[in-house]
Amino acid sequence: MPAEAGAPRAIRLGSSLAFLQTMARAITEVMPVLSAVKVVRQWAGPYDMSPDGNPLVGEAPGAPGSTCAAASRATAS
Numbered sequence: 001m002p003a004e005a006g007a008p009r010a011i012r013l014g015s016s017l018a019f020l021q022t023m024a025r026a027i028t029e030v031m032p033v034l035s036a037v038k039v040v041r042q043w044a045g046p047y048d049m050s051p052d053g054n055p056l057v058g059e060a061p062g063a064p065g066s067t068c069a070a071a072s073r074a075t076a077s
Helices: 017-030 032-036
Strands: 056-059 067-070
Touching: 017 032
Parallel strands: none
Antiparallel strands: 056 067
16 A cells, blocks of 8 residues: 655665675775675664755754754765
8 A cells, every 4th residue: 555645654774685785886896995894794773864855054052153964964976
């Protein structure tokens, strides 16, 4: 059954062999020396993100004059 419009998507917290293989291939193309690294374990978990994918930036509550940036992520393309 399709999800309701506007309903939150399921959060997948698990790691997978497919993800590890994809990332290993990508990183060893950029840094071949890492091909000898043995992965002992991997971790996956949620991270904060705004609904539109843009970072949240503004004055930090309770700290006038300071700036806070949150819910951002950096990706390479």
